[in-house]
Structures are given as C-alpha cells and as structure tokens.
C-alpha cells in the first residue's frame with residue numbers, strides 16, 4: 001500500500017513538473033549573448049547588464065571562459081549593455097517574442113577597445129583580480145581601517161585565499177605578525193589656534209584656516225615666534241641648507257612643502273620625511289612646524305583634507321619608533337588662508353607659491369606673527385597585524401633567501417560622508433595591490449614555477465597611518481633580516497587606461513629597475529622614472545621602509561601617455577576618487593591592463609627568485625648607504 005501510494009504520488013509530481021516545465025519552456029527563450037571587440041574577437045569575462053523594459057530589476061550577467069552567456073528570458077523587450085570595466089559598452093535592444101521555444105544569439109560589440117586590446121595573458125585574466133577587489137572593497141568591510149573589524153575581515157579573507165593557493169604561514173602567529181599602535185584623535189572643541197600680531201590675537205578657524213596634526217603628539221600649550229625657512233630642508237649631499245644663518249631656536253618654523261629643483265626627487269623625498277626633517281629641526285632647537293601646502297602639488301582639495309582631520313592618526317606603540325621626540329606642534333595651513341601668516345613680513349604667500357611651483361629657491365625671513373596653540377588629544381591603544389605568507393623556493397642554497405611582494409591591506413575606514421557615502425572603500429588604494437598579491441599566489445598554484453629563492457607575500461597594516469606596518473616589518477622581519485633580497489611593492493597601480501607606460505620609482509637606484517624595464521619591454525610596455533618628483537611618491541609607499549633597511553626595492557604604476565587625454569583621466573581620478581568614498585567597485589577599470597601588469601610583476605618575481613645574483617644597488621644611488629654594514633656607511 002505504502003509503495004503504491006508513493007509511486008502514484010511520484011507519478012503525479014513528475015507529471016506536474018513536466019507540465020510546468022512545458023509551460024515554462026513555452027514562454028521563455030534561451031538567449032545566448034556573445035561579446036566581441038572591434039576586431040571580432042570574443043571577450044571572456046565581460047560583464048553584461050540586462051534591463052527588462054518592465055519593472056524588473058536589471059540582471060547582471062557575465063560571459064564565461066568561452067565568451068558566452070546563456071540566459072532564459074520570458075517574452076518582452078530588453079536592453080543589453082556591456083558594463084565590462086574600462087570599456088565603453090555596446091548597447092543593444094532585443095525582443096523576445098511570445099512564440100515557441102527558440103535560441104536567440106546576440107552579439108554585442110564593445111567600442112573604445114582597439115583590436116588586440118584584449119590579448120589574454122598566460123597567467124591572468126584580470127577577472128580573478130577584480131573578484132578579490134569586489135570582496136576587499138565591499139561596503140561590508142567598512143574601508144578596512146587599521147585595527148578595525150573590517151580590516152580583520154579582510155585579513156581573514158586574505159588568509160583563506162593564501163591557504164587555498166597553497167602559501168605557507170610565515171608570520172609570528174600563523175600568518176599574523178601582531179603590531180601595536182597608539183591612536184590619537186584631536187578633540188577640536190577643546191583646541192584653539194591663533195596668530196599673535198603686536199600683542200593682538202587673531203583666531204584661526206580650525207578646519208578652515210588650518211589643521212592641528214596629531215602625527216606629532218602636540219603639547220597642551222605652545223606659543224612661539226614664527227620664522228619662514230623656505231622648503232625647510234637640509235641636504236648635506238647637495239650642500240643645501242635652508243637653516244644656514246637662520247636662528248630657529250625656540251621658534252616654530254614655517255615651510256612650503258616641496259623642494260628646490262637642484263635636489264633630485266628621491267633625495268628630496270627622503271629629507272622631507274617626518275623623521276629626517278625632525279632630526280634637523282630638533283638639532284637646531286625648533287619647537288614646532290607649520291606646513292604650507294604647495295598648491296602646485298595638491299593631490300586632493302583642501303575641503304577633503306579638512307574633512308579628514310577628525311580621523312585619528314596612529315603611530316607604532318614602541319619607543320624605538322618615536323621619530324619626532326621634542327616636537328610640540330605640527331600645523332598644516334590652507335593655501336587660501338596662508339596670506340595671514342605673511343602679513344607684515346614684507347613677503348606674500350602668492351610670491352612664495354609662485355616660486356615653489358617651479359621649484360625655485362625660496363627666501364628665509366622672520367614672520368611678523370607668533371603662533372599660539374592649545375590642544376587636546378584623545379589617546380587609545382589599537383592592535384592589528386601584518387600578514388606574512390611564503391611560497392617556498394627549491395634551491396638548497398637559495399631557498400632561505402626571500403623576494404618580498406608587499407602591499408598594504410588597510411585603508412582609511414569610515415569617514416565624513418561625501419555625496420551621502422561614508423565608506424571609504426579603497427578599491428584601488430590598495431584593494432588593487434592586495435588583490436594582486438592574492439591573485440599572484442593563486443597563479444603560482446595554477447601554473448607552478450620552479451622557484452630557487454622563496455617568495456614572501458607581505459600584506460601590511462597601518463600604511464595609511466604613515467607606512468607603519470611596513471616600518472615594523474622591515475625593522476622586525478619574520479625571516480632573517482639579511483635574507484630579504486628585494487621588495488617589489490604594489491600600491492594603487494591604477495589600471496585605468498590601456499597599459500603602454502609604467503612609472504617605476506627606484507628605477508635608477510638598483511638593477512631591479514633594469515630588470516623591470518627589460519621585462520616590461522618584452523610585453524611592449526615602456527618604463528619611465530618618476531615624472532612628478534613634487535608628489536614625493538617615493539617615500540609615500542611601503543617600499544621606502546625596505547629601502548631604509550638596505551633592501552633594493554621598486555614600485556611600478558600605470559602611467560598616462562604624456563600629452564594624451566589619459567593625463568586628464570589620471571588627474572581626475574586623483575581629484576575625485578583618491579581617498580574618497582568613490583574609490584569603490586563601481587568605478588571603471590581596465591581588466592586587460594591589470595592582467596598585463598600582473599604578468600610583469602610575476603615575471604619580475606621569478607627573475608629575482610631565480611637569478612644567480614641578488615639585486616644590487618647602483619653605486620651612485622643615494623639609498624645604497626642603508627645597505628652598507630654599520631660603521632662603513634656615510
């Protein structure tokens with residue numbers, strides 16, 4: 001009885017399903033969508049958006065490895081568009097008629113993609129990289145602020161990916177290398193800042209006229225005369241000294257950010273770091289520093305700089321890293337308010353900015369005002385970690401040497417809303433480099449390469465707080481310090497135009513530059529040195545901490561063709577998206593460029609891992625000094 005009843009039930013179910021299926025198939029059509037480039041080549045992994053004309057939500061589809069996407073559609077009108085990052089989409093209208101089942105083939109042609117632009121590189125397709133970014137820059141990760149819940153989630157994801165790629169843990173605690181921070185947040189309502197002129201107080205509006213920095217722990221109260229000291233640099237190698245003959249003892253110095261053209265970019269960048277600058281200022285007896293932004297090198301507008309001021313700053317919580325001991329005040333001034341500092345001095349900010357724009361020599365003179373500050377800072381302790389993973393080498397003599405691939409996983413978290421969005425997702429900065437690191441591990445699993453030296457994948461924390469995680473790692477590496485042969489750092493490489501040109505920082509400092517240039521050339525890509533030394537990029541990424549420990553390093557970024565409309569594309573990106581909530585996954589990127597860039601990085605890593613010789617500093621590189629054994633350096 002039981003069996004019979006069940007059989008009957010099953011029969012009824014099957015019949016019903018068949019009937020439903022028949023009705024279903026009768027009213028839908030199987031649509032095959034193929035996306036091609038201008039030359040007719042099929043595009044794999046293209047994103048397609050399908051909008052029904054009815055009130056349904058649009059459907060997001062993707063073409064597979066065969067370049068085809070299959071979808072069943074009920075009768076109606078649809079708009080198809082390609083949303084493949086980095087390309088102008090082809091649009092097409094299709095009609096699915098209310099007739100018997102059929103297969104419709106739709107071909108979408110993508111514009112703005114010249115023939116050959118979608119060359120598939122052997123190890124990368126751009127898509128797996130982008131998929132990592134989609135996770136890391138998701139709103140759920142809340143912008144991956146150092147020590148935050150979002151950063152921990154990003155780290156958990158990274159570890160899961162590294163594990164599945166077969167990378168071995170190489171931190172202190174599994175993949176983790178814990179790092180302790182102290183966080184400082186300005187309590188602005190209990191702060192004030194004013195200029196004192198002839199005994200009279202002129203209040204400066206915090207946020208509008210100036211910002212009190214907390215990278216230097218400010219003293220509760222400071223009052224001191226101001227002296228303008230040009231670029232505020234002392235560069236012994238070039239016999240350059242902004243403080244010669246200027247008495248700055250007990251004073252707050254005012255400087256224009258930047259450097260004179262006679263100082264080469266890397267050297268200028270080095271002496272502009274807080275540590276180097278403060279060494280000189282402390283020796284000369286200064287008590288604080290006021291920085292005037294050089295309008296010629298402003299990456300982001302003042303309004304956005306000011307918005308970020310309530311954001312805590314961080315420092316490593318270890319005495320050995322206190323680089324600004326004795327500094328009592330650090331203030332940054334809005335260029336639009338800078339004239340207030342110069343009134344009565346016989347000089348104007350306009351004159352100073354005009355000279356600074358062309359990196360011309362600047363005068364030095366006392367200002368007619370003193371600066372008085374009262375500050376309150378809230379201090380908390382934060383913990384985070386670097387992640388370290390290893391792809392072991394196989395050569396008995398060389399496997400204990402390491403090629404570091406580094407990228408920072410942290411970003412700036414949640415901040416002041418811009419256009420209603422508070423999450424600073426950091427898709428390019430530096431979801432892009434973190435994703436590349438994970439993708440690289442995956443590529444070595446998929447296409448193993450016999451590596452002689454080991455590769456060390458280092459995802460650092462605290463970069464946005466001042467390169468802190470890498471500073472800690474470089475000082476306390478989880479492998480023998482002398483065993484690190486090179487650092488290839490990847491930070492915001494901006495694949496937003498087709499890849500024809502790369503900027504490499506450190507290009508002429510070691511033979512890593514020559515190797516990178518050669519590899520890039522073999523893929524049809526030119527390499528140029530830093531075209532914008534004013535932006536100080538060389539000390540603004542994690543490679544700098546490796547350099548300071550003697551490790552030859554290089555960092556490459558996609559660059560615009562000089563004089564082409566691409567220059568504006570980059571400029572607009574920096575103005576609109578850099579350190580803004582719009583650096584998210586809704587921005588256009590060029591997946592083919594990302595893939596090509598990854599291919600270059602992979603080839604460089606293999607070259608360093610397998611080359612007979614460790615990378616060497618060039619004899620005339622300034623940074624070579626850090627590689628000299630103690631006592632023989634300059």
Ligand SMILES: [Zn+2]
Nearest residue numbers: 429430464579
């Ligand atoms: Zn950043």
